[in-house]
Amino acid sequence: MVRRTGTGGEPDIINTAVDCTAEYLIQIGVLRGNFNLTLRMEQPPPDDDAPLAAAERRLARSLLHRWRAEADAWDMTDPEPLPVRWTPSRCVASAGEHLPAGSGTDTIAGTFLALRPRRRLVVLGTAGSGKTVLSVLLTLELLARRLTQGEDDVPVPLMLSLESWDARRQSLAEWLVDRLRRDHPGLPSVDGVHPARRLVLERRVLPVLDGLDELPEHRRAEVLDALDTGLGGGGDVVLVSRTAEYAHLDRQGKGLRHSTVIESLPLRPGEVAEYLRKARPRSRAAAWAPLLKTLREEPAAPAAWALSSPLMVWLVRRAYEQGPADPGTLADRERFPTRDAVEAHLLDRIVPAAFPPVPAHPGRLHAPRTWDAERAHAWLSYLALLLNRRGESELAWWRLHTAPLPRLLALPALLVTGILLSFAVKAGMSGAAGGSPSSGFLGSTEVAIGVVTAALARTVTTAWFGERLAEPRRSANPLLFVRALRSLDRHARVGPLVRLAVLTGGPVLVVLLLALYAVAGDPLLVSLSVGGVLPVLLMIVYAAPADTVDAATPGELLRGERSALVTTLTLVAPLIGVGTSAFLWLDGGSGGWKAVIGSCAGASAMLVLLSPWSRWLLAKCSLAVAGRVPWSLMAFLRDARAAGLLQVSGGTYRFRNRRLQEHLAGRRAEARGTAGSAPWAVPFPKLSDPRESTVERTADHYRLRGRSRTLPLAHWAVVGVIMGTFVVRMSVSGQWHQPVAWLSLLFWPFLGALITAVGFLKPRRPLELELTRDGVTSVFGRRRRSYAWRHVEEITVRRAIVRGRDARFHALQVRLLADAPRPPRRSRMGEGWYLVLSTGPSPHVDPGLAAALADFAGPRWTPPSGGG
Known part of the structure; x- marks a missing residue:
């Protein structure tokens, strides 16, 4: 405050406030003269991260609600979290390298946050040992710390299945961005766009990746390499896998770099007894008493060993939660003498416990939906068996048509549906013409043109997208043309030059053909442009496959496919009809509405009957008629998920635990690769089959000879x-x-x-494998492949990959050093591997051949996982 004398002799009082945060200014005293108040307020710097922080909080709340629901369905936190323990893994050399002191007594989230200098955690364990429980508890605790305790430095955990990541086509960052965009489309936008990219690039999300062991063997090392590359120097991650599969990779030097590896421990019988005591209904205390007593007093009993797994604890809770089921029978050693007997009994009881009979209330108009437990068990067993035969764990509705029965009925169903459609179309056309529907079939030429043109458009689209065209598409929106262009570019199987030529030259070709028609007057030019080139271009754009596991739920993915089909029919089929009619009319023939309707009907039938939606409809109906699945299959799968038997992984369903899937399938999971043969040739016989081959062995030479033939199926x-x-x-x-x-x-x-x-x-061709101190040579027919040991980095038996597809048989393959000469293209197996010789559908190698490979290849030979 400054006081000075004014011109009239009265004092002037001037107050100046700089960077003031006060809301009120009080002046005490007698004021005479002029009073001047100046406030110099500087605006606070804008907070550019506020919208991103809001989107991050919205994402955290959404994930917290989702995983709380999953934990409730699996009884993970009711009445308290399961007492799952962990320890540094003994199967990995650097397991506890970065593990902080005292972490054994801390929570899983506290242990993870205390890791230094990088937060990279690998969680291992056997089947049903609690790996998934640990990862879910970690996710819930990190989200709770972020939202309720205000720890802003805690990343938002994003739990995903590795089966949804194609590491050969997408980087880790792009995959995470796509998952966030599809799974959480309602996040508040930042700078007018979805915040997924900023959340990933600024490392505000923590990938929690499960299912490494469920990947095909040839993809595990590939995924770990891509994961190391995508994480860079400071990225954090949590990786979940079975112990044996990860330890095999770690021994080969392919484990996750700079990671801390822990392993889940069996539950203590006393802790399990206390947990079950708190979880059991009070009215059934007497029924639970014998089992709880056994757990406390006989830790070596079969029931105690069986209930050392979180999966079995969940099973016993669900199976014996309600009467008249008696949990005390599990303590009977005569009835259940071994741990396996207890576990098999619990697995057998879980489906009846998940679908109990619920009597309808007499006052209700509509009874609640119930599923017969016996039929539900049969349905789930069939689906589990179907997955086991394929060596998969994700149940996708768009792959259900590959079951034997739908494949057998595909052509008859096409024929019957087409005949019924022909009656409907001809009836409509005859009615429009004022004739009788039974007066004969009209317009067969127009229909045939529409069918052939649509088939051509689909063939070009199949060449563009490959096998992805058989998968459900995104919800195609004609207004989102640029987004569809990005999708078709990302999923294209053709090269960049072909993509550029088609996307730029296609529209130019349409305009050029129309211009040539104006000059030459040939009606074929109009038909080619309007009814040929333009439908093919639109078919490519709006047939862009979605990232199948990126849908929030399988039901949304099914609705998206229907929407994409409707959009394709609305845009493509009418253009084909108009092009056909224009050609016939300009050529002096009978064009008009009849030609448009006939050609459009033929094109629509072709597009609909060969779409993923129609194949799904055929599969569901045929399997439901045979009693393999219920008619309301999607509703049944949703209810099975609510009962805890299934879980949602993007756009697919998965069983609660792989062991549950194996049990329902009626057998243990078989080695991958036994699901079938390659689609173009029957695999060769086993190299060591004495009926098909002879072996010559010396100190410096090993030769295996035989003869074989192929069965052409391509x-x-x-x-x-x-x-x-x-x-x-x-x-x-x-x-x-x-x-x-x-x-x-x-x-x-x-x-x-x-x-x-x-x-x-055709005569059987010679088959030969020769090992020397210099290298390995194989001969099949006229094809000879030779690799010198000095150029070979590794030799092993792996799944064969032909043109980017899993060939469903195994082969002896080599990985060459960087400076080694490259073999011909036909020997490439992908991921830097090259073919030596096929070994058949099994990864197992005869002991004699394995011994020879170990002798001649030395440390380069890596026995296959589960093989000799």
């Missing part, structure tokens, strides 16, 4: 597409009653069978 993929097109064309156009049409259709399977028979009857 052409059946093309034959199947042609047959499908003929069936749709013949049925929709009304030619199904003409013998000539049937002869044309039957010609193709006859041709396919003839090619297969000729290939099989």
Whole structure:
């Protein structure tokens, strides 16, 4: 405050406040003269991270609600968290390298946050030992610390399955960004865009990755390499796997770098007894008493050993929660003499306990949905067996059509549906023309043109996307054209030059054809542009497959496929109809609405009947008629998930535990690769089969000779597409009653069978494998492959990868050093591996051959996991 004398002799009082945060200014005293108040307030710097922090909190709340629901379904925290313990793993050399002192008494989240200098945690354990429980408890505690305790430096854990990551096509960051965008589309935008990229790049999310052991063997090392690359120098991660699979990778030097490895410990019988005492209903205390007494007083009893697993504790709670089930029978050693007997009994009881009979209230109009326990057990057992045969753990509705029964009924269903559709189309066309529906089938030419054009568009799209076209598509929105363009570019199987040529040259070609028509007047140019090139371009754009596991739920993915199908029909089929009609009309023929409707109907039938949605409908209906699944399959899967038997992994379902899947399938999981043979050839016989081969062995030489033949099957993929097109064309156009049409259709399977028979009857080709001190050489037919040991980094038996696809058989393969000469392209197996010789469907190697490989290859030889 400054006081000075004014011009009138009265004092002027001037107050100046700089950077003042006060809301009120009080001046005490007698004031005379002028009073001047100046406030110099500087605006606080803008908080650019406030919108991102809000999106981060929204994500944390969403994940907390989701995983609390999962934990409640699995009884993880009711009445208290399961007493799961852990210790530094003994199977990994650097297990406790970064483990802080006293971590054994801390919570799993406290142990993780105390890791220095990097927070990279690997959680190991056997089947059902509590790995998933530890990861879920870690997720819940980190989210609780972030939201309730205000610890802003705690990252938001994002728990994902590694089965959804194709490390060959997406980096770790891009995969996490895609998952966040699809799983959490409602996050508040930052700078007008979804905050997923900033959340990932600024490392505000913590990937908690489960299911490394469930990946095919050839993908595990690939995923770990991509994970190391994606994490860089300071990225954090939590990795969950079974002990044996990760230890095998670690011994090969492929473990996660700079990580701390812990292993879940069995539950203590006394702690389990106290946990069950608090969890049991008070009214059933007497029924639980014998089992609890056994757990406290007989820690070596079979029941105590069985209940050392969190999975079994959850099973015993669910199976004996309600009467008249008696948990005391588990303590009977005569009835359950071994741990396996107790576990098998609990696994058998879980489905009836998950679907108890619920009588309807007499006053309710609609009874609640109930599922018969016996039928539910049969349905789940079939689905589990189907997954085991494929060596998978994710149940995807769009792959259900690959079951034997839907595949058998595919062509008959196409024919019947096409015939029914032909009656409906012809009835509508005859009604529009004022005729009778039974007056004959009209417009077969227009229908045939529509079918062939749609088949051509689908063929081009299949060449663009490959196998991904058989997967559900994103919810195609015509207004989101740029987003669809990005999707088709990301999932394209063709090279960048082809993509650039099609996406830029396609629209130019349409304009050029129309310009040529204006000059030359040829109606074929209009048909090619409007009804040919333009539908193909739109088909490619709006057939862009979604990242299948990126949908929030399987139901949303199914709705997205239906929406994409409707969009494709709305845009592609009418253009084909208009192009056909324009050609016929400009050529002086009978164009008009009849040609448009006929061609559009044929194109629509082709697009619908060969879509993932129609295949799903065929699979569900055929399996439901056979009693393999319920008619309301999606509702049943949702209820099974609510009962704790299943869990949602993106757009697919998974069983609560892999062991539960194996038990329901009626057998233990078999080694991967026994699900079938390659789609183009039968694998070669085992190299060491004495009936097919001879072995010569000296100190410096090993030679295995035999003869083998292949069964050509590659052409059946093309034959199947042609047959499908003929069936749709013949049925929709009304030619199904003409013998000539049937002869044309039957010609193709006859041709396919003839090619297969000729290939099989060809003389058997020689097969030879030779090992020397200098290298390895293989011969099959006229193809000879030779690799010098000085160029080989590793040799082992792996799954064969042909053109980026799992060939479903194993082969002896080598990985070459960086400076080694590269073999021909046909020897490439992907991921830097090269083919030596196929060994058949099993990864096991004969002991004699394994001993020879260990002798001649030395440390380069790595026995396959589970093999000799």
